[in-house]
Amino acid sequence: AQSVTQPDIHITVSEGASLELRCNYSYGATPYLFWYVQSPGQGLQLLLKYFSGDTLVQGIKGFEAEFKRSQSSFNLRKPSVHWSDAAEYFCAVAPMDSSYKLIFGSGTRLLVRP
Protein backbone atom coordinates (compact mmCIF):
# COMPACT_ATOMS: atom_id res chain seq x y z
CA ALA A 1 0.00 0.00 0.00
CA GLN A 2 1.17 3.55 -0.71
CA SER A 3 2.22 5.31 2.47
CA VAL A 4 4.41 7.94 4.09
CA THR A 5 5.90 7.13 7.46
CA GLN A 6 7.36 9.49 10.00
CA PRO A 7 8.40 7.15 12.78
CA ASP A 8 9.04 9.80 15.43
CA ILE A 9 5.93 11.41 16.88
CA HIS A 10 7.92 13.74 19.14
CA ILE A 11 11.55 14.80 19.16
CA THR A 12 13.18 17.02 21.75
CA VAL A 13 16.54 18.65 21.09
CA SER A 14 18.53 21.31 22.84
CA GLU A 15 18.97 24.67 21.19
CA GLY A 16 22.14 24.63 19.09
CA ALA A 17 22.08 20.85 18.67
CA SER A 18 21.72 19.15 15.31
CA LEU A 19 18.44 17.68 14.14
CA GLU A 20 17.36 14.87 11.88
CA LEU A 21 13.71 14.03 11.21
CA ARG A 22 13.02 10.77 9.43
CA CYS A 23 10.65 10.12 6.56
CA ASN A 24 10.14 6.95 4.56
CA TYR A 25 7.74 6.42 1.72
CA SER A 26 6.32 3.42 -0.04
CA TYR A 27 5.43 3.96 -3.67
CA GLY A 28 6.02 2.08 -6.90
CA ALA A 29 8.06 4.88 -8.46
CA THR A 30 9.92 7.75 -6.84
CA PRO A 31 7.36 10.46 -6.18
CA TYR A 32 8.08 14.12 -5.73
CA LEU A 33 9.07 14.77 -2.12
CA PHE A 34 8.43 17.67 0.22
CA TRP A 35 8.83 18.86 3.77
CA TYR A 36 6.36 21.30 5.29
CA VAL A 37 6.38 23.00 8.68
CA GLN A 38 3.32 23.96 10.70
CA SER A 39 3.59 26.31 13.67
CA PRO A 40 0.74 26.19 16.21
CA GLY A 41 -2.47 27.57 14.73
CA GLN A 42 -0.77 28.28 11.41
CA GLY A 43 -0.91 26.91 7.90
CA LEU A 44 1.66 24.75 6.19
CA GLN A 45 4.85 26.36 4.97
CA LEU A 46 6.99 24.67 2.34
CA LEU A 47 10.51 24.07 3.62
CA LEU A 48 12.02 22.26 0.65
CA LYS A 49 11.30 19.94 -2.23
CA TYR A 50 12.94 17.21 -4.32
CA PHE A 51 11.99 16.48 -7.89
CA SER A 52 15.17 15.10 -9.44
CA GLY A 53 18.91 15.66 -9.69
CA ASP A 54 21.14 16.37 -6.72
CA THR A 55 19.92 14.21 -3.85
CA LEU A 56 20.84 16.79 -1.22
CA VAL A 57 18.46 19.73 -1.38
CA GLN A 58 18.60 22.99 0.49
CA GLY A 59 15.56 24.75 1.83
CA ILE A 60 14.57 27.76 3.81
CA LYS A 61 15.52 28.48 7.42
CA GLY A 62 18.77 26.52 7.14
CA PHE A 63 17.12 23.14 6.56
CA GLU A 64 18.30 20.51 4.13
CA ALA A 65 17.09 17.05 3.17
CA GLU A 66 18.69 14.07 1.54
CA PHE A 67 16.90 11.70 -0.80
CA LYS A 68 18.10 8.10 -0.63
CA ARG A 69 16.45 5.97 -3.28
CA SER A 70 17.78 2.69 -1.89
CA GLN A 71 16.16 3.40 1.47
CA SER A 72 13.05 5.18 0.13
CA SER A 73 13.87 7.94 2.58
CA PHE A 74 13.87 11.72 2.56
CA ASN A 75 15.22 12.82 5.94
CA LEU A 76 15.23 16.43 7.05
CA ARG A 77 18.27 17.88 8.77
CA LYS A 78 19.46 21.06 10.38
CA PRO A 79 22.96 21.50 11.84
CA SER A 80 21.97 23.87 14.65
CA VAL A 81 18.42 24.20 15.91
CA HIS A 82 16.97 27.51 17.08
CA TRP A 83 14.16 27.87 19.59
CA SER A 84 11.95 29.25 16.80
CA ASP A 85 12.17 25.90 14.99
CA ALA A 86 9.77 24.35 17.49
CA ALA A 87 6.81 23.27 15.35
CA GLU A 88 5.30 20.25 13.66
CA TYR A 89 7.07 18.94 10.58
CA PHE A 90 5.31 17.01 7.84
CA CYS A 91 6.87 14.95 5.12
CA ALA A 92 4.72 14.70 2.00
CA VAL A 93 4.89 12.97 -1.35
CA ALA A 94 3.18 13.72 -4.64
CA PRO A 95 2.73 10.55 -6.68
CA MET A 96 3.31 11.20 -10.35
CA ASP A 97 0.36 9.04 -11.40
CA SER A 98 -2.16 11.39 -9.86
CA SER A 99 -3.10 15.05 -9.86
CA TYR A 100 0.08 15.54 -7.84
CA LYS A 101 -2.03 15.58 -4.72
CA LEU A 102 0.04 15.50 -1.54
CA ILE A 103 0.06 12.46 0.72
CA PHE A 104 1.25 13.48 4.16
CA GLY A 105 2.98 11.61 6.92
CA SER A 106 1.56 11.83 10.40
CA GLY A 107 4.04 14.52 11.42
CA THR A 108 6.83 14.94 13.95
CA ARG A 109 6.48 17.50 16.70
CA LEU A 110 9.78 19.17 17.48
CA LEU A 111 10.38 20.58 20.94
CA VAL A 112 13.46 22.71 21.60
CA ARG A 113 15.04 22.89 25.04
CA PRO A 114 16.67 26.20 25.98
Place this chain on the structure above:
Amino acid sequence: EPEVTQTPSHQVTQMGQEVILRCVPISNHLYFYWYRQILGQKVEFLVSFYNNEISEKSEIFDDQFSVERPDGSNFTLKIRSTKLEDSAMYFCASRGATYEQYFGPGTRLTVT
Protein backbone atom coordinates in the same frame (compact mmCIF):
# COMPACT_ATOMS: atom_id res chain seq x y z
CA GLU B 1 5.21 37.64 -2.05
CA PRO B 2 1.96 36.13 -3.37
CA GLU B 3 0.03 34.00 -0.92
CA VAL B 4 -3.10 31.90 -0.65
CA THR B 5 -5.80 33.43 1.51
CA GLN B 6 -8.79 31.76 3.14
CA THR B 7 -11.96 33.06 4.75
CA PRO B 8 -13.31 32.80 7.32
CA SER B 9 -10.55 31.84 9.70
CA HIS B 10 -13.08 30.16 11.99
CA GLN B 11 -16.61 29.00 11.23
CA VAL B 12 -19.03 27.58 13.76
CA THR B 13 -22.13 25.89 12.41
CA GLN B 14 -24.88 23.58 13.58
CA MET B 15 -25.15 20.01 12.38
CA GLY B 16 -27.13 19.79 9.16
CA GLN B 17 -26.32 23.31 8.02
CA GLU B 18 -24.53 24.18 4.80
CA VAL B 19 -21.16 25.89 4.91
CA ILE B 20 -19.03 27.45 2.21
CA LEU B 21 -15.32 27.86 2.77
CA ARG B 22 -13.57 30.35 0.54
CA CYS B 23 -10.08 30.51 -0.84
CA VAL B 24 -8.23 32.91 -3.08
CA PRO B 25 -5.34 31.02 -4.70
CA ILE B 26 -2.18 32.61 -5.99
CA SER B 27 -3.19 34.56 -9.07
CA ASN B 28 -1.27 32.76 -11.84
CA HIS B 29 -1.79 29.26 -10.45
CA LEU B 30 -3.96 26.80 -12.32
CA TYR B 31 -4.23 23.80 -9.97
CA PHE B 32 -6.21 23.98 -6.78
CA TYR B 33 -6.64 21.62 -3.85
CA TRP B 34 -8.54 21.19 -0.62
CA TYR B 35 -7.19 19.26 2.34
CA ARG B 36 -8.44 18.78 5.84
CA GLN B 37 -6.79 18.10 9.17
CA ILE B 38 -8.84 16.71 12.02
CA LEU B 39 -7.41 17.82 15.35
CA GLY B 40 -4.34 15.79 16.22
CA GLN B 41 -4.34 13.85 12.95
CA LYS B 42 -2.50 14.04 9.67
CA VAL B 43 -3.40 16.30 6.77
CA GLU B 44 -5.69 14.48 4.31
CA PHE B 45 -6.32 15.19 0.65
CA LEU B 46 -9.92 15.94 -0.31
CA VAL B 47 -10.02 17.10 -3.92
CA SER B 48 -8.00 18.59 -6.75
CA PHE B 49 -9.38 20.95 -9.37
CA TYR B 50 -8.06 22.02 -12.75
CA ASN B 51 -9.58 23.66 -15.79
CA ASN B 52 -12.91 24.09 -14.03
CA GLU B 53 -13.39 20.48 -13.16
CA ILE B 54 -12.44 17.98 -10.49
CA SER B 55 -9.33 16.09 -11.52
CA GLU B 56 -9.17 13.79 -8.51
CA LYS B 57 -11.05 13.26 -5.26
CA SER B 58 -10.61 11.11 -2.21
CA GLU B 59 -13.05 8.75 -0.54
CA ILE B 60 -13.76 11.48 2.01
CA PHE B 61 -15.09 13.76 -0.74
CA ASP B 62 -18.60 12.30 -0.99
CA ASP B 63 -21.82 13.79 -2.34
CA GLN B 64 -22.01 16.19 0.60
CA PHE B 65 -18.98 18.04 -0.71
CA SER B 66 -18.64 20.20 -3.79
CA VAL B 67 -16.09 22.64 -5.15
CA GLU B 68 -16.45 25.57 -7.46
CA ARG B 69 -14.44 28.33 -9.02
CA PRO B 70 -17.23 30.88 -9.41
CA ASP B 71 -15.04 33.62 -10.84
CA GLY B 72 -11.43 34.18 -11.81
CA SER B 73 -10.14 34.43 -8.28
CA ASN B 74 -12.17 32.45 -5.74
CA PHE B 75 -12.16 28.72 -5.12
CA THR B 76 -14.82 27.39 -2.76
CA LEU B 77 -15.56 24.22 -0.85
CA LYS B 78 -19.21 23.61 0.07
CA ILE B 79 -20.43 21.10 2.59
CA ARG B 80 -24.16 20.67 2.08
CA SER B 81 -25.24 19.16 5.38
CA THR B 82 -22.52 19.26 7.98
CA LYS B 83 -21.90 16.42 10.40
CA LEU B 84 -20.05 16.48 13.70
CA GLU B 85 -17.19 14.57 12.09
CA ASP B 86 -16.68 17.37 9.56
CA SER B 87 -15.12 19.44 12.34
CA ALA B 88 -11.56 20.02 11.20
CA MET B 89 -9.12 22.56 9.83
CA TYR B 90 -9.62 22.92 6.08
CA PHE B 91 -6.68 24.03 3.97
CA CYS B 92 -6.73 25.33 0.45
CA ALA B 93 -3.61 25.01 -1.70
CA SER B 94 -2.59 26.03 -5.18
CA ARG B 95 0.27 25.33 -7.53
CA GLY B 96 1.55 26.64 -10.79
CA ALA B 97 3.39 24.77 -13.52
CA THR B 98 5.82 23.26 -11.04
CA TYR B 99 4.78 20.73 -8.45
CA GLU B 100 5.06 22.50 -5.13
CA GLN B 101 1.82 23.51 -3.47
CA TYR B 102 1.34 26.64 -1.43
CA PHE B 103 -1.13 26.51 1.41
CA GLY B 104 -3.47 29.04 2.91
CA PRO B 105 -3.72 29.60 6.68
CA GLY B 106 -6.77 27.37 6.95
CA THR B 107 -10.37 27.63 8.11
CA ARG B 108 -11.24 25.97 11.38
CA LEU B 109 -14.72 24.48 11.04
CA THR B 110 -16.54 23.58 14.22
CA VAL B 111 -19.82 21.67 13.88
CA THR B 112 -21.99 21.62 17.00
